[in-house]
Amino acid sequence: MELESVPGVGAKTAAALRELDDPERALSEGDVTTLARAPGISEGRAARIARGAIRAEHGDPGGFAATPRAREIFGEALGLLQERTVTDYAAKRLETLYPSGVRERIEEVRSFTERAMEREPDPDVRAALAGVEPLSEPGDVRVRDRCLATSDAERYAEAQEAIPEVSVEVVDDARQLAELARSYSTVVALDEAFAGVDVEGDVRVEPDALSEPASVVPERVLTFFARNRDRVRAAAEVHRVAGLDAPCDLGTLADALEQLDADGSVRGDDELDRLSTAVDDLDAAVSTAESVANDHLRDAIEERDVTIEGTDLLSLVERGAGVDSLLQRELADEYAAAVEKARDHLVDALRLRDTEATARRAFPDEPAYPVERQEDVVSRLREELTAARDRRATRRKRELADDLAEMRSDAESLVTAALELDVELAVARFAADFECTLPEVTDEGGFEIEGGRSPLLDVAFEEVEPVDYGVSGVTVLSGVNSGGKTSTLDLVALVTTLAHMGLPVPAESARIGRVAELHYHAKTQGTLDAGAFEATLREFGGLVTDVAADRPVMVLVDELESITEPGAAATIIAGILESLAEREVTAVFVSHLADDILEASDADLAIDGIQAEGLVDGELRVNRSPVKGKLARSTPELIVEKLADDGGDEGFYSGLLGKFE
Structure with a gap:
């Protein structure tokens, strides 16, 4: 693409x-x-x-929602779906759904919808989804204990691009390679020419390292899984709870993740833990060993009476000898025992193995008081322990990284499937909450809705009265005030929009003629000035002129008469409807001027009415489903009729009622 x-x-x-x-x-x-x-x-x-x-x-050229109110209906429909997601991903993913007049696109989403509606919106699955997020790619991995080495400038540039986590150094010969080995715990030489070179330190010749970066920087894989560990675990839990087929063995994946710490280091390795503890506790262990030796030696001195004859003392003074000579002469065995205790403590406290010989040289054989460490030996011991720890850590990192690298694509599939499940469950919940069905989308004009209930009303959905309504061609919809004319238009617009999104609609059944554009004009508040009125007429003029057979449209208009004076409005609406009828457009115009519009029109316009059934205790009772071919009675007529039925008016109310006939 x-x-x-x-x-x-x-x-x-x-x-x-x-x-x-x-x-x-x-x-x-x-x-x-x-x-x-x-x-x-x-x-x-x-x-x-x-x-x-x-x-x-x-x-798809787009432009289905052709007016502000049509776009609002689409936004509200999308909002109802997004409210039923758990993850941010699913909410954003739903934004890729949009109403389209292209059948191929509608059918593509309908296939997805059919799968989604088979899902069971299980609360346990929703709870598990709460921890799932898209995987993130760490971009801050930096490894400072190893480097790449090459003598080739082109190879140098390739290495910097392929493995940016480590330093890349240019070397010309074995001497420079040896210098690097003294600065880094591991040096990976990329040139075959260095094979067989005898250099002190961990120097590996790996000409193919750039094609296998995980062997050089296992931290790349480990950090990825460490950063995403909780997300992968949550996705695995979603698969278990929802009964999804996992792309890998979840137990094996869980065991591998269990070996990984939050910082990307390896855990659960006794030998690595031993070496790490030894490095961390070395100074404290040496200090304690010194105390052990000095305490033993002090006790030995306090328990013994040392007698020095005059000639011996004179001899020691003449030779410049001090307490060390005295210790060697009088307490040599006790000193040796004290140093042995110190050495044993150091070895036991740090659980030393391969480095025990070095540790035992940390305290000298020559008598001295107090007993003190040999700093150069302790430093050498620290270097040996650190190198052993790093080698062990690197080896374990490589082993774990190799295991996890093989599972990366599976982990990505695991998380993707869980996130996509949230998208499907949002559709399933939408369908269940609003008792939806998949509509029939045809290439014939018009629409037919049975048992439709709008979730956009400001009442609980279960309290919404169902509406049956169908239109073919151009229709004027009449009805009493607050009888549900606008909510009926909203229902038609919502069902049409959802159907063209490939989604279920809130109705018992529905047939929607496929259109390329939905023009929904909401009721204007107040009479428009001359400029705005002209702009409105131009908009309808363009709509009538641009309608083409290969790009059918649906037009919904709510009380267009509010844009100007009632007398002129009826004539204008009649003219617009005549033009739309000639072009076989599906249109519903809500108007209180239905009689005047029919009288002003030369076309045979259809008329539907939302019928009021009467007044009960001052409350208007309405049949919300429009009656085909019948003009709705107005609220004033109903009030006059009630007063006439009550009698006592000496013919006044009856006379008024007759005026409505």
Whole structure:
């Protein structure tokens, strides 16, 4: 896919998208979260780009929601779905769904919807989903204890790009390689020419290292899993609870993750723990060993009476001898025992093995008081322990990284499947909450809705009265005030929008004629001034002129008469309806001027009415389903009729009632 061919993607945006590992996949799958990782692209823009890519794939020109109110209906429908997601990913993913007049796109989403509606919205699954997020790619891994070495400038540039986590050094010969080995715990030479070179330190010749970066930097894999450990575990739990087929053995994955610490280090290795503890506790153990030796020696001195004859004392003074000579002469055995205790304590406290010989040289054989460590030996012991620890850690990292690297794609599939399940469950919950069904989308005009209930009303859904309504061609919908005319238009717009999104609709059944555009004009508040009135007429003029057979439209208009004086409004609406009827448009115009419109029109317009059944205790009772071919009675007529039925008016109310006939 050419990135610049996607609507809304110019050269700058395409350059940002190319920073991603696989932008084409993200576009084709509508992966909004991944697209939003591109520099300078917000999540909202990512959703628009994904929608643009889908439209380009299906040759969809867009523009279905052609008016502000139509776009509001789409936004409210999308909001109802997003309210039923658990993860942010699913909420963003749903933004790639949009109403389309292209059958191929509608059918594509319907296939997804059919699968989704088979899902059971289990609360336990929702709870497990709470911990799932898209996997993140750590970009801050830096390893300072090893480096790559090469004598080739081109290889140097390749190494910097392939394995940016470590330093890359240029060396010309074995001497420079040896210098690097003294500065780094591990040096990986990339040139075959260094094979067989005898250099002190951990120097490995690996010409293929750039093709296997995990062997050089296992931290890359380990950090990835460490950062995403909780997300992978949560996704695994979703699979267990939901009974999804996992792409790998979840127990094996769990065991591997259990060996990983939050910082990417390996845990659960006794030998590595022993060496790490020895390095950390070395100074404290040496100090304690000194105390052990000195306490033993002090006790020995206090328990013995040392007698020095005059000639011996004179001899010691003449030789410049001090207490060390005295110790060697009088307490040599006790000193040796004290030093042995110190050595034993150091070896036992640090649980030393291969480095025991070095540790025992930390305290000298020559008598001295107090007994003190030999700093050069302790430093050498620290170096040996640190090197052993690092070698063990590196080996364990490689082993674990090898295991986890083989499971990375499975882990990604695991998380993706869990996130996509949340998208499906949102649709399933929407369908269940609003008792939805998949509508029939036909190439015939008009619509037929049975038992439709709008979730957009400000009442609990279970209290919404069902509506049956169907229209073919152009119709004027009449009805009493507060009788449900606007809510009926909203229901028709919502069902039409959802059907063209490929989603279920809140009705017992529905047939929707496929259209390319939905023009829904909401009621205008107050009479428009001359300029706004002219603009409104131009909009309808353009709509009538631009309607083409290959791009059918649905027009819903709520009380257009509010834009001007009632007398002129009826004539204007009649003219608009005549023009729409000639072009076989599906249209519903709500109006209180139905009689006047029919009288002003030369066309045979259909008339439907939301019928009031009467007044009960001052409350209007209405049949919410429009009656075909029947003008609705007005609220004033009902009030007059009630007063006439009550009698006592000496013919006044009866006379008024007759005026309505």
